Amino acid sequence: MHTSRNLSAKSFLEYHRRLSPVLTWMQDSPEVPLSLEKASQLSCFSKFHFLRVFQALIGESFNEYKNRIRVERAATILLTHPKRRVTDVAMQLGYSSSENFTRAFKIRFGTPRVHCQTSPSLKKSKASSRHPILTCNV
Structure with a gap:
């Protein structure tokens, strides 16, 4: 599993850029449901990879966050x-x-x-x- 410590700086920045729309949605509109499918589409990841990247960069699971x-x-x-x-x-x-x-x-x-x-x-x-x-x- 990736962690933010073992990602290259380039990968870290790219993953963070791709997660940014998801984080913005969740912070600005928590009343609007955001499914795993929609979140992974917004960030251009497969569902499985999205969950791994999210956990590695944010430090908590998608649902916990x-x-x-x-x-x-x-x-x-x-x-x-x-x-x-x-x-x-x-x-x-x-x-x-x-x-x-x-x-x-x-x-x-x-x-x-x-x-x-x-x-x-x-x-x-x-x-x-x-x-x-x-x-x-x-």
Whole structure:
């Protein structure tokens, strides 16, 4: 299996360039389902090779990354718009129920969502201005 450590710089840059549309889709539109077939087509890889390259470059599987992005976006929406209903946000991002979202949230952050808040120091960073970084305090 390839890892980012044993790829040549040229291969690494080429693979990253080819994954870029997939990563952009997943980060900008986590509410829009992205199948393995569509992701592999966007990056011009076979499904099998796409999964290997994605894991090697990103450090987590395609599904793990997709699920993480989705739960983090839902959490960000709930934290920045506290009047939004959990069920509405969960449905907006493709969860079949608020219970499924709550379960995914606890798996991702290790705590129920009531213990989480945005970190004021991190909100100021340019990277987090689009999607604030979350911290959880138990």
